[in-house]
Amino acid sequence: MDGFFTSLSQHAFLQTAVATALLASIGCGVMGTYVVVKRIAFLAGGIAHSVLGGMGAAVYFGFDPLHGALPAAVAAALLIGWVRLRWRAQEDTLISALWAIGMAVGVLFIAKAPGYQADLMSYLFGNILLVPRESLWLMVALDALLLTMVAAYHRQFLAVVFDEEFARLRGVPVGFFYLLLLVLVAVTVVLLIQVVGLILVLALLTLPAAVAGHYVHSVGRMMLIATLLGAVLSIAGLALSYGPDLPAGPTIILLAGGAYVVSAMIAQALDRRRARLAAARGVR
Amino acid sequence: MSRVIDIRSLNFAYGSVPTLSGIDLTVAEGEFLGIVGPNAGGKSTLLKLILGLLQPQSGTIRVLGRLPHAASRRLGYVPQYPSFPRDFPITVEQVVQLGRLGLDRNGGQGGGRWHTLWPGRMSGVDREAVHRALAEVEAGDIAKRQIGSLSGGQLQRVLLARALVGEPRILILDEPTANIDQRLEGEIFDLLEALNARMTILVVSHDVAFISRYVSRVACINRTLVCHRTEAVDGALIQELYGGDVRIIAHAH
Numbered sequence: 001m002d003g004f005f006t007s008l009s010q011h012a013f014l015q016t017a018v019a020t021a022l023l024a025s026i027g028c029g030v031m032g033t034y035v036v037v038k039r040i041a042f043l044a045g046g047i048a049h050s051v052l053g054g055m056g057a058a059v060y061f062g063f064d065p066l067h068g069a070l071p072a073a074v075a076a077a078l079l080i081g082w083v084r085l086r087w088r089a090q091e092d093t094l095i096s097a098l099w100a101i102g103m104a105v106g107v108l109f110i111a112k113a114p115g116y117q118a119d120l121m122s123y124l125f126g127n128i129l130l131v132p133r134e135s136l137w138l139m140v141a142l143d144a145l146l147l148t149m150v151a152a153y154h155r156q157f158l159a160v161v162f163d164e165e166f167a168r169l170r171g172v173p174v175g176f177f178y179l180l181l182l183v184l185v186a187v188t189v190v191l192l193i194q195v196v197g198l199i200l201v202l203a204l205l206t207l208p209a210a211v212a213g214h215y216v217h218s219v220g221r222m223m224l225i226a227t228l229l230g231a232v233l234s235i236a237g238l239a240l241s242y243g244p245d246l247p248a249g250p251t252i253i254l255l256a257g258g259a260y261v262v263s264a265m266i267a268q269a270l271d272r273r274r275a276r277l278a279a280a281r282g283v284r
Numbered sequence: 285m286s287r288v289i290d291i292r293s294l295n296f297a298y299g300s301v302p303t304l305s306g307i308d309l310t311v312a313e314g315e316f317l318g319i320v321g322p323n324a325g326g327k328s329t330l331l332k333l334i335l336g337l338l339q340p341q342s343g344t345i346r347v348l349g350r351l352p353h354a355a356s357r358r359l360g361y362v363p364q365y366p367s368f369p370r371d372f373p374i375t376v377e378q379v380v381q382l383g384r385l386g387l388d389r390n391g392g393q394g395g396g397r398w399h400t401l402w403p404g405r406m407s408g409v410d411r412e413a414v415h416r417a418l419a420e421v422e423a424g425d426i427a428k429r430q431i432g433s434l435s436g437g438q439l440q441r442v443l444l445a446r447a448l449v450g451e452p453r454i455l456i457l458d459e460p461t462a463n464i465d466q467r468l469e470g471e472i473f474d475l476l477e478a479l480n481a482r483m484t485i486l487v488v489s490h491d492v493a494f495i496s497r498y499v500s501r502v503a504c505i506n507r508t509l510v511c512h513r514t515e516a517v518d519g520a521l522i523q524e525l526y527g528g529d530v531r532i533i534a535h536a537h
Contacts, residue, residue, distance in 0.1 A: 037372060037373060039369075151403075152403030153403055155381075155382070155385060155405075155406075156385070156400060158374075158378070158382065159382045159385055162368050162372055162374060162379075162382065163366075163367050163368040163382070164367070165337065165363070165367045166361070166363075166367065166382065166383075166446070167382070167385070168337065168356075169335060169336075169337070169356045169357070169359065169361055170356075170357060170382070170383070170385040170386040170400070170450070171356065171357045171385070171386035171400050172385055172386065172400045173400065173401065176401075213373060216373070217373040217374075217375075217430050218373055218374065218375065218378070219373060219374070222373060
């Protein structure tokens with residue numbers, strides 16, 4: 001850990017990695033909270049994995065894979081959202097199919113990419129140490145977009161996430177805001193792919209928000225706590241992995257998973273204690 | 285008296301199962317209409333058609349002179365089962381605030397169809413309305429509580445406040461007392477009776493005898509509109525509706 005902080009002051013790539021982690025944690029906290037309370041982790045997983053199709057196409061045609069990831073994520077979000085709104089009965093089947101088809105398309109493109117073979121592993125599992133400095137500006141822009149939209153439409157989003165039927169009766173265009181929400185989740189997926197890769201995105205999107213949900217009981221506070229938690233977990237994971245030269249993405253995810261398990265146990269113990277105290281009050 | 289709801293030769297089917305056939309029903313302003321009938325007789329379906337949540341296969345529905353979906357912001361709806369998870373991280377106050385969506389800045393009904401596309405914050409008028417609605421249903425003291433911590437009766441009051449806060453012209457309730465005990469049932473209906481002074485009320489219930497003390501008219505639905513009358517509900521009516529012998533249990537509170 002000490003070595004990490006000494007190196008941090010010397011190496012620009014480590015500073016970029018830390019900035020990447022901080023920028024990604026904003027998306028992870030804000031949109032992760034919506035994913036957790038709306039219970040759409042499966043949809044988010046479908047969006048994340050089908051992004052490989054776009055990244056593969058970008059590699060094949062010689063673009064930066066990240067530039068392929070953004071349109072692919074948005075397209076996947078709209079397609080998956082449309083499936084959910086239109087064919088609710090077969091939702092899970094269709095989304096699993098899109099999930100797998102997106103990945104298959106990506107693998108085929110990457111296999112046939114001319115010249116140098118792109119490193120499939122770094123798309124799947126991320127490599128935060130290789131994020132180029134220029135990507136930070138894209139991440140800043142995406143974070144600004146997320147925060148602006150959520151600040152402007154938090155009432156509409158809350159209505160749609162909480163109770164779609166009632167939102168519809170109040171004249172809220174539920175389909176529009178549902179799709180907008182998924183597009184913002186797609187943007188977040190692109191942010192997080194930089195940190196942990198597209199396979200592990202789902203954990204970073206849901207676990208910090210789920211831990212926050214153990215202790216605070218409002219959507220706004222969950223967003224704040226999940227953002228801070230996402231930042232702490234990803235920087236701690238980065239620091240832990242640096243010394244023994246472990247891949248950073250999986251280290252971050254294991255740390256997040258561990259934090260979730262411990263937190264769930266603490267939350268359960270607190271609940272039991274509260275119930276015991278309440279029962280004791282009743283007896284007296 | 286003006287008609288606030290006008291339904292003509294309405295037919296509706298879920299898939300290939302006819303649920304409502306040839307319904308003609310008008311509701312005048314200021315009425316307190318009880319809709320009764322056996323389970324799966326189509327009562328809730330009729331409400332959802334009036335609210336614009338379902339589309340009829342044939343027939344017309346006009347609510348306040350408009351198509352149902354265009355009128356829904358002027359209606360207050362209390363569903364039978366809340367369509368949200370009980371463990372959602374939200375307070376009573378925040379739930380009721382959502383009932384203010386779709387109103388313009390001053391709380392008027394003037395906002396157009398796309399009004400809710402504008403970003404908006406709660407105004408002082410909204411906050412006052414939320415406070416008033418919670419006080420009206422006697423839930424002011426639980427405003428800061430999580431919805432997950434409420435009893436069935438408290439939740440019912442909160443759902444009623446959420447419906448009232450939008451200042452509806454018609455209040456529509458689906459089995460508002462199905463999940464609460466009889467004492468609370470009386471309290472809720474006393475409250476509805478008071479509200480009837482300023483709005484039309486439609487209430488679905490399976491408890492014919494109980495609601496007949498409050499409502500001004502009863503419509504009985506069992507796929508078709510079986511009966512439609514204003515006089516007191518008696519054994520003959522219940523027999524007509526449910527078929528066979530049904531005992532009336534007197535509710536003495």
